[in-house]
Amino acid sequence: MRPVDLDRWRVGDASVDALTREIRMPGARRPVRVTPKALAVLRVLAAQPGQVVTRRALLDEVWPETLPTDDVLTQAVTQLRKAFGSGAGGAEEGRAYIETIAKSGYRLLREVEALAPDAGEDVPQTTSTATADTAAAAGTTAEPPTPENTTPAVTPLPAADGANPGGARAQGWRAATIVAICVLLAAVGVLSWSLVRDDDGGADARTGVEASRLITSSLGFKGSPSLSPDGSQVAYAAASSGPAGSVIMVQPTRNAPARVLARAGAARGGVVTDSIPRWSPDGRDIAFLRRLDGNACAVMVADVRGGDVREVARCDGARTVSFDWTADGSGLLFGTMDGDFAAPGVRVLDLRTGAWQPLAYDHIPGAIDHAPRVSPDGRWILFARNPQLGDLWRVPVAGGRAEQLTTLNTELRGWAWASAGRVVFGRRVDSEVRLYALDPASGAISDLGFDDAQAPSMVAANGALAFVRRNLRFGLFRVAVDPSGAIHKQRLFASNGRDNTPAVSPDGSRLAFGSDRAGPYELWLAKLGAEPGEPTPVPGITPIGSHAPTWSADGRHLLVAGVADAVERGATTLYEVDAGTAAVRALAVPVRNPVQALRLDARQLVVAAQVGDGPLQLVLLAADGRGWRQVRALEDVSQFRHDPVSGRILFTRLSGDGLWEASTDLRPGSVRQVDPHHPRRVHYRTWSPSVAGAIDYVVSTPECRTQLNRLGGAGGSRQLCLSVGRRAATSGFSSSTRDGTLYLSMVIDDGMEIGFTHLPQPRPSSTLGIVKSLTVKGKPVS
Template sequence: MVRSATAMALTATETVRVGECLVDIPLREVRAPHARRPVRITPKAMGVLLTLARNAGKVVGRDTLLAEVWPGTLPTDDVVTQAITQLRKAFGERRGEARYIETIAKSGYRLLAEVEWLDAPEPALPVATVTLPPLAVIDAPEPSPSLPASPVPPAPAAAPARPARGASPGRRALIVAAVVLTALVLILAVLLVRREAEMADLARSLADASQTGRPYRLLTSAPGFEFAPTLSPDAAMVAYAASRPQRRGTAIFVQTTEPTTARALTAPPAGASDRNPAWSPDGRRIAFERRGPGAACSVMVVPASGGEPRKATDCDPRDLVSFSWTPDGQGLLFGSMHAEGVRVGLRVLDLASGAWRAIPYASAARDLDHAPRYSPDGRWIVFARNPQLGDLWRVPAEGGRAEPLTGQRMEIRGWDWLPDGEGLVFGRRIDSGTRVYRFDLRTREVRDLGIDNAQSPVVAGRWLAFVNRRPEFGLFRFERVAPSGREAVGERLFASSGRDAQPAIAPDARQIVFTSDRSGQFALWWADVAARTPPRLLSAVNPDMRRMPEWSWDSRRLLVVGRDGQGRIGLYEVTPATGQVTMLPVPVTDPIQGLYLPQPDRVLVGSGDGAGQVRLTLFDRSRAPWRALATLEDVSLAKVDPLRDRVLFTRLSEDGLWQADLALSPGSVRRIDAEAPARWAFRNWDIARDGRIYYLEQAADCAARLREIGSDAPPPPRCLDRDRLFTTNGFSVSGSGNAIYVPLATEDGSDIAFMPLPPEPPRGVAGWVK
């Protein structure tokens, strides 16, 4: 049956015929006639193909493809060219042919082949749970007995010889010149040796890139998690936190920037974890954070060559602790943290005396200034303000006025200075993955470095290290209240080789929507869980990965923050039954959430102000323009509890859960849980129809633990899965049924990657965008 592009979004479609080729959408495989085997294409190439197929016969511009397939990112035009080239190869086109895809000069591309959307097969039985090896028993290489020898320092210049008594001034000058020349030759020889070693290392990296198709090589490859890398000043060594065999928690490991056996630098006690290492400017010491056992938290310093760590300071376990070294190596610069019960901003700890010195600058009480670092010349401090939904800021090193740099309100996943101090690299979450970007301080331009699944970048010299994480997530259904004595067993809902997340079950307990990149591009999907229908694509709007869709009380409509096919960011109302999508006239420039209320003419809208602050506003939508009725400041996420006529919400600035009445009256605001959710996990909670509030967290002995919060007498926590991590952007509790829907990792792990720092293109060259 041939279907239109609109119909494709409303039916369960898994296969499409393009000309003589058959395309399996979930598997991302193209089977061309006479081909020996199907060709698997990348998720982004599949996204480009689906966009062209929905507009078959029409010219689709490059800007449209970038907005559809790479929403919220800053890629170059090369990514579109690479996707088109891959599609042409998969379709079997030869050079110079245009049987399937036609290039329209200076415009875009047009799909020439006929498109036929095929009916989906009958729904398959639920896929059995995939069990990953537990973190406690992950195999890892045995530590080597000692660290590799450090690079040989430059040979000192020879001391000048004393001229012979009575030597002439000319002869003395010749002797001095000879000595200076000898010293210069020795220094030049050392530099040439080092340069030769660097070029050899670069050649190996380029050779690795040509063989693997990626610009980096992996320094670690053991199962489990390696994260938070830090490079020695000469980039010869890397330290990182990693899981340990047969033990819970993490330790600090050190190895050369070759894929060699690592050495355990720290041995935390039982129940503790060491993480967040930071290499000192002189390369001799490494600072790190130790958590546990219990509620203990401390910052330690250990010789980079090994030895007994010593405690530099205590820290508060409520904080997301962050620190870096001062340029002289005599102290540590800390981000926002609690001190004597009060949160303070940027401070410097002198390691010799233990004295603290505050950086004088203006910050609001709710601001969280994270991961501060001095510039290479020591003149500036850059930090991430409110990294959950924030930006990079800078302040003079001696204090003064702080100013925003990036202005993108992003989820920041690590950052570092470039060696010349004129730019930064930073990681950020984009849709279902993470990427690394370069930021130019002079022009305020941002450039995507083109590395998938990359975060936590660090730089030393001409080298870049980062965390390479490649998770896959599936949706699992658990019983909300399990029979006594029975262990939780999750049922996998839909087979997928992608990343399924943000399940939102409707109040009728039948319909579910979720976000996924299973079709090649990040999109919204719908399914009937009661009828076991395969999910179908709702392609008219690309959702924001940071906020879950919100159902109406009659289960007919959705509020979705995202962008349409024209790249317009806004709050959209979606009707899954008909596929109708309407952009709502919300009078805010930066919507981040929409919520229905029992009154049909009222709606709650979360928004940002461009300066790292967020708020919740009650609007009357009965007339145009919408009228704001009330506002609550510092609201990171809100949910409506119709049973008790209240709004529950979290804050970016503090742990805990608050409530207000449906009118957002200031006098109704009160805190109902002081500890959970953690402000860094503000999306991991939901409300059941009976008013119970559930929170998903990671514990020492359980990777996905569910517990009830906001209650005076909660039942004991329940472990849903001991080994598989959950996504951090939301789960869903069935409104009228005994079910909870959780995204769990089906494949997971991370490694440390290493590569030459990509060169900066000349100003004005394509690829630099605002």
């Protein structure tokens, strides 16, 4: 039998599991799961390694009785290269596995061999599944049976003549003691096993990523999951069956049918959007946000069993609303709110009296303190300050000094309290959002291993975790608008990954962008024309993904911020790339964590970088014989762009909506606001300088998923719908200042489901700890 006919086989250094469709590379954080068609392509190539297989042969074998285009095969090979490039060798190794033969087909360049049925990556073959699972739940490493750790069979020795009877009695007592200890250890083992079982008494001790599953399977939008206090049910927002809007769904955390919590009255009319459900501490009510058409907005509370729905607060005109229940369920805790009922910081609404009480703490003017969450012990309020580019903070429930918990200065996508005072949060990393765990006591942050996961909701008592699993695929588009307003849209490059953060060169001849199309997230370059050239990666850089690269005025170089370790992240470095040769060099600039930069000339740079543990500032650097030195700084900047028409720096701020400008030397007297309304501070990347001094904004409306608002300029302002059903990425776009052509990333596929699992719980360290665990799980204590 050929190796590829088995369930598990090896290709070079990679192990392939055909049953799970997973490919694991040495040094990879986790295996990569490929599509059935991609695996089928690999089977065909692996059946004849080293030989060229034509494209026609692959299409006939993998897609029989259909008429597929070459794109499906290209995407399958790209996905395989991405999997082979997920290890320590990176994307370059992935491309080295499968060779493209021009105008012919593909060839696998690695040997293929069978794997033993029980062989696994980094796991001894003799380790049983039960042992490994139990060890993982206990936070230990299971050892395989070996002569050193396996108890040998013991043959009793006969007693020597004249043995001491007292010695025999002592041996008997010792034997009895050993038996008693063994019984006690066995009892503790059984008790420990019960503590890691599912709440329903199931025998599966797996937790975390291993045990995660999707509990929804319907089409359409799903978001903002909220678990019931015992973790047995989840409420979430989902697209309604009508033409638009959304409803709150409630369903068990097993794969069971969901039901609508509360429908809006038909008499009100219009499009109703219900979102961000929050379960009350006693499990009887769910608070949620209801929007009606334009500015109408209210916070509602509904009985979980159905029937009673009441309005508890108005939020008309607000675009930023967040809330959660107080620890005792008597009120709602609100974050920063704008609109007609604006409030700058955290405050509490008493549901019995309707009275508002601001929390007395050191709120920073202009900051958005978002989505407050009360800790399980009732001592702390967790929130994100400026979640679009900020950090996690906590403040005592009674008020006082707020404490910064992280110094990431990153895009945060949901946060929740876990057990033992820990926090689980979603963080945008490159082209995806991942879940992380934070220990506030030590400041340690660890990746939980969840791909494409965000918006966590947790039950700290039992480790139940619900989250949104969003599997996005982005493609790059070129959109030209002629003087009559006609739109000409073209998909630029085939890709099975996520292409984002495009930046077009000043002369319009090249495009730089970030993508995971070949595995790890990389910087890519492509030549533009009537028929764009194939993109090529720039080796040695892992772009940060939050800010696009910036071209020099002559279009020969670009500056990009990146990280040295794509897995652990860490401090950022500023790199300069030669667009012609793809040569890379690091610039030793005297600023912390640069995210964006512009070269004004050979001796001057403008850099956006972090100030201490706080927000970004814009810094002018000048070079002398000793290196770079800071000349001037401009505070409170989230993103900047250079407008070659006016020769000025345009920038946005986290402290407020709008657009500002400054001279390239950042003189304080040159700073002025040019637009007080656009863009919103939470959408600080969705704008770009355009042709003839205009500013382009890309927004999303219920009627048009991707809408262009071009304001100012010689051609006058205009509003155009670029796509009714396809949404643009929020990571930004680039407009050509020569002719106004847009280069933007748009959603190709968007799968959203609700996932569920249990996170491992800290082990009880004492009998009292075990008793407490039993009490939390509702078990009798004997």
